[in-house]
Amino acid sequence: MADLKAELAWRSNHKAIFYYRPHLKQAAAHADSSRIRLILGANRSGKTQWGSAEDYAHAVGYRPWLDSADPAYKIDIRVPNKGLVIGESFGEQIKKVSIPKLLGDPEKGTPGVIPTDALEGVKRNQQGIITFIKLTNGSTIDMQSYDQPVELFESSDYDHVHFDEPPPRPIWIAVQRGLTDRLGHSWLTLTPLKEPWIFDELVSRADVGKHYFDIEDNLGFGLTREGIDNFTMNLTEDEKECRLRGRFFHLTGLVYKLYGAINRIRRVPIQRHWGVWMHIDSHPRTPHHAVWIAVLPDGKKFVAGELKNSHTSNLVAPFAEAIKVYEAEILKRRGDEIVRLIEPGSSTPNPTKDGLSIKDEFEEHGIYCRPGSKNRDAGILKMQGELQYDPSAGTYPNIYFFDDLTGVHHEMTHYVWDDWAQKASYGRTDKQKPKDADDHFIEGIHRILLDEPECPGMEVDDEPAGAGARSTANSVTGY
Structure with missing residues (x-):
């Protein structure tokens, strides 16, 4: 029995993606086959976890946490392939959020979505931050940030791209060009605090899969009621619309909030x-x-x-x-x-x-x-x-x-x-x-x-x- 528990503990740390259990809205977004998916999420609503799971799933061509008979199990993508994850900055978003979500630290009991036996190697920049991940199946994932010159995004082609938090429009356009030749997929996981162009240009598009994660959706999936309540007490009413419900912050100060489809x-x-x-x-x-x-x-x-x-x-x-x-x-x-x-x-x-x-x-x-x-x-x-x-x-x-x-x-x-x-x-x-x-x-x-x-x-x-x-x-x- 002790050996079995030890084996399960090892697997949950080293092969965590197989034990990933998305909440209902995450599951619906995973099943969405739209070429562009927009995940508008509150803080701590599970949006980055969702995006990281998609990063690995696209790198291997299937979603390991699903049954092989599930329609969403197989992903229509060539393997090996080339992916990209972009965050707000290397020092904060990439180092402290994106890399831990992908690789974790299994020896310290912090699992990542990439199984340890699927990782072939990484490359780091001069600051020691991981900028390149290679899997044993030959797929690769580059890491970049929005504070880099837009020219750096112009020259590469990708099969899949994950934008973590709202991207500046010039970078979005440059990366979309790089997805064109391969008919690549992209997803944005963000709390809509800035970049209102996303509301103007993506929310209105019928071909964009749109999913809204509330902070309440993650209750029991890593968040407690006490934690949510403590966070909520620090917010103004309009901040709650964005940080708890994923509504665009530039709209929370609207003069005419009643204007709409009616x-x-x-x-x-x-x-x-x-x-x-x-x-x-x-x-x-x-x-x-x-x-x-x-x-x-x-x-x-x-x-x-x-x-x-x-x-x-x-x-x-x-x-x-x-x-x-x-x-x-x-x-x-x-x-x-x-x-x-x-x-x-x-x-x-x-x-x-x-x-x-x-x-x-x-x-x-x-x-x-x-x-x-x-x-x-x-x-x-x-x-x-x-x-x-x-x-x-x-x-x-x-x-x-x-x-x-x-x-x-x-x-x-x-x-x-x-x-x-x-x-x-x-x-x-x-x-x-x-x-x-x-x-x-x-x-x-x-x-x-x-x-x-x-x-x-x-x-x-x-x-x-x-x-x-x-x-x-x-x-x-x-x-």
Whole structure:
């Protein structure tokens, strides 16, 4: 019996991967065959352990902890092969996290995912940190870090790559090029504290396998309730969203957290009897932006159009003509049917143009506007009110956005309180001023809402048949 226990203890240290038991979300992510997998995990949720297990599994072509009859057991990859693990830095991430997860220290009772009899050798850099691992089957795993020049990632081809924590976009692009020739696979295991490009470019992609690990998922798999509770007590409410639930930290300071799929609808024709408002966010240097809102008889509002000046010198004349074309061809409305607003500061005379203001220039080209409100705080409150909904109480949003308005959608998902990340790190909650970025369309929407837009001359009951008449629900939104 003693010999059997000793053998089991030796195996659990030297062949730990065969005894790996993933939690349910880890198991689902292992079974995902997507070429790119994104593991958004809380701190201590098991994401790096998952990634390290995949590192070894791809190096040998199968997942040793699964039964050979399991559909996820065999990996479609040539063996031997070439892999890469990248962390934030050699001194911290690679030395203290990645290498211990892969190799462990079996003699001290700390197992790694690579069995000791599968390891042929390693190479180290001048600091003594392991940078290269070779297995007895001929497969290799390189170790690199994000603090290295991007040029070092440009020249190699790989069969599989593990990004541990969020990579800078230039490194991601360089490595993806290296995966192309071999149709390689990659996975990212991260707590989304930075690199918001990942949210913009990967989360929205249908071909990316996305998995979310909560800290609670690892309860009983290395974490105790007491440990989780002690960690939680040190976090602000918004930090909890990222560090406990794996939500992108740059979104925890969002001004409009209620905005989401419920607000996005397919484009529909703008009916002749609907009210239409537009706003021009004018700038002497950055491109002018225009946004349109249609108002229905039931009071619901559809953000229906967006336009950004594409002229390299940001001239007013071509943008004014583009506005007319957009309204005629996309919105099917004449200019005299639209209520126009403009940035309040647009009336400031420009001494380099004989005192002519930007507002004056637009008027010279047939775009007549009146200044919108300067009250940003009131605009934010107005928008928050329009977004409110509670399906359990039978209430739904009063504002919707056509789903082809990519610029507006980007701003709604990136409009954050100024210095929120820094304030949150100090536990501050005085979030009063939005960051002056990603707000050109949003400021226009604010000013239109403050102008109390309406559908003139028609009550809800007067709406023509086919446009939602005789129904308590809007014919487009369904609410």
